[in-house]
Amino acid sequence: MDILLQLLMSGVALGMIYAVIAFGYQSTFATSGTLNFGQGEALMLGAMVGLSLSGDILGGPFVNYWLMVPLVLLFGALQGAVVEFVGVRPAIKTKSEFGWIMSTIALGIIFRNTAENLWGRDDLPFPSPLPTEPIHIFGANVLPMELMVVVGAILMMVLVEMFNRRSIYGKAVVATSSDRDAAGLMGINTGLVITFSYALSSMSAAFAGVLIAPITLTGASMGAVLGLKAFAVAIIGGLTSGLGVIVGGILLGVAETTTGFYLSTGYKDVPGLVLLLLVLAVKPSGLFGKTTIKKV
Amino acid sequence: MLEINQLKAAYGQVQVLHGIELKVPKGQVVTLIGSNGAGKTTTMRAISGMLKPTGGTIKLGGRSIAGLPAYRIARIGLAHSPEGRRVFPTQTVRDNLLLGAFTRLTFGGKRARGDIRGDLDRALDLFPRLRERQFQLAGTLSGGEQQMLAMARALMLNPDVLLLDEPSMGLAPILVEEVFHIIGRLKEQGMTMLLVEQFAAAALAVADYGYVLENGRIAVHGQAEQLRNDPKVRAAYLGIAH
Incomplete structure (x- = not known):
């Protein structure tokens, strides 16, 4: 029983990381119908920049972990804006249906190669800002950092949701998501809103990067698998549902940790991906995906 | 206030507007009537920038806005x-109404802020049904209520010129009457409007001036009064045999 609880808790922490990255996929999909397939690399860059700032690889630490986080968020936002400007904007302008897929993948590969050359190919340890002694909760051992992952992920999503509901700029983002042409008539610069959504998307990935790095290892190749699994989460939960990515993330995270323990770590990715295939077959819009009703 | 010269527009290879000439003087209501497919909505879209015109000039208060x-x-x-x-x-x-005032609420919007709270109140006075439903999602409104919301939202920009495209479309007769009543009230308040309507008779009754659009060209134009009495217009658009 204690073991199961342990697996559940680790699964939830992992799942929240997936949820944060998947949240980034949703953000760009909502405003522009496009996705940044370099999300995993955005996560990796966030972690690497974070390590450079608060680790000792470049002669640092220059700042502590807590000051580093906002700097990494800023970096992530800029990186996302660059991806939109270079890779996505031209495709949207020419109404190319698939151009953005290849260009965001290409940018992701370029970022990974650059990271390999800047920081090397080896995985590096990321110093944990919190004690590495596990805390006992109901008999399970939980790392303080795992708790922070959950709290940080929820905090970020709540903040974005509040921004969308309360501020006029957030309302403009939602309006652009539901009807881009009509939003333009309101005086909203929808192109800028799409750039913003890419900035937000990479920012959430970079945030996920600095949250997960102290638990795992940091390296140029850390993002690829995470980005892909988060994409699966976005599909399972639904590309339009905020609650969906949290539930989907936790489902996938828990499926991984329990399978890894009870069956074999070699199979830990299978149940989640089977779930993905099932969802695609039964409810292609995702578990929580909405189909909007349009009045004529 | 709004001056359009030789306006041309196309959807892909298909030319839809072949050089429209149209003027909307300040404080007046001008209506654009014509059969389905004549290019009324295309004209509106080309003016507001939803569709990029392929030629011609559009001036809003002296500023060139085409393209x-x-x-x-x-x-x-x-x-x-x-x-x-x-x-x-x-x-x-x-x-939705606040989004209508986006240009006034935001730093980059560049329009004078004015009295947004008061304007919101006035918009809700004009459309009392919307006041009752203020906190409902717009998607749950009936078609008529959505139409009123679209008009109220446009008013929240505090515009110099208001374009109304088929405000009566799909509405029950009693609501059509209400919509035209509101257009009349906006006119009294001095709002400059360009109105596209399928109910040509009602549109010509509220308008000062009218243009008849046929196959992407202005076929006839004149004082609304004059068009109402034009036998050709009566037969073709008002459904009245002469």
Whole structure:
């Protein structure tokens, strides 16, 4: 029983990381119908920049972990804006249906190669800002950092949701998501809103990067698998549902940790991906995906 | 206030507007009538920047706006209540109205802030049904209520010129009457409007001046009064045999 609880808790922490990255996929999909397939690399860059700032690889630490986080968020936002400007904007302008897929993948590969050359190919340890002694909760051992992952992920999503509901700029983002042409008539610069959504998307990935790095290892190749699994989460939960990515993330995270323990770590990715295939077959819009009703 | 010369527009290879000439003087209501497919909605879309014109000039208060993106034209002071209402369904009625005032609420919007709270109140006075439904999602409104919301939202821009595209489309007769009553009230308040309507008789009754569009060209134009009595217009658009 204690073991199961342990697996559940680790699964939830992992799942929240997936949820944060998947949240980034949703953000760009909502405003522009496009996705940044370099999300995993955005996560990796966030972690690497974070390590450079608060680790000792470049002669640092220059700042502590807590000051580093906002700097990494800023970096992530800029990186996302660059991806939109270079890779996505031209495709949207020419109404190319698939151009953005290849260009965001290409940018992701370029970022990974650059990271390999800047920081090397080896995985590096990321110093944990919190004690590495596990805390006992109901008999399970939980790392303080795992708790922070959950709290940080929820905090970020709540903040974005509040921004969308309360501020006029957030309302403009939602309006652009539901009807881009009509939003333009309101005086909203929808192109800028799409750039913003890419900035937000990479920012959430970079945030996920600095949250997960102290638990795992940091390296140029850390993002690829995470980005892909988060994409699966976005599909399972639904590309339009905020609650969906949290539930989907936790489902996938828990499926991984329990399978890894009870069956074999070699199979830990299978149940989640089977779930993905099932969802695609039964409810292609995702578990929580909405189909909007349009009045004529 | 709004001056259009030789306006041309196309959807892909298909030329839809072949050089429209049209004027909307300040404080007047001008209506654009014509059969389905004549190019009424295309004209509106080309003016507001939803569609990029392929030729001609458009001047709003002396400033050239042809070819600008829609959001910049809105910031200069043109509001467009588009065909099909296009309200934001997942947001509340109140949020829709605030989005109408986006250019006044934001730093980059460039329009004078003015009395937004008061304007919101006045818009809700004009459309009392919307006041009752302020905190409901726009997607849950009936078609008629959505139309009123689209008009109220456009008014929230505090526009110099208001474009109304088929405000009566799909509405019950009693609501059509209400919509025209409101257009009349806006006219009394001095609002400059360009109105596209299928109910040509009602449109000509409220308008000062009218243009008849046929196959992407202006066929006839004149004082609304004069058009109402023109036998050809009566037969073709008002459904009255002479």
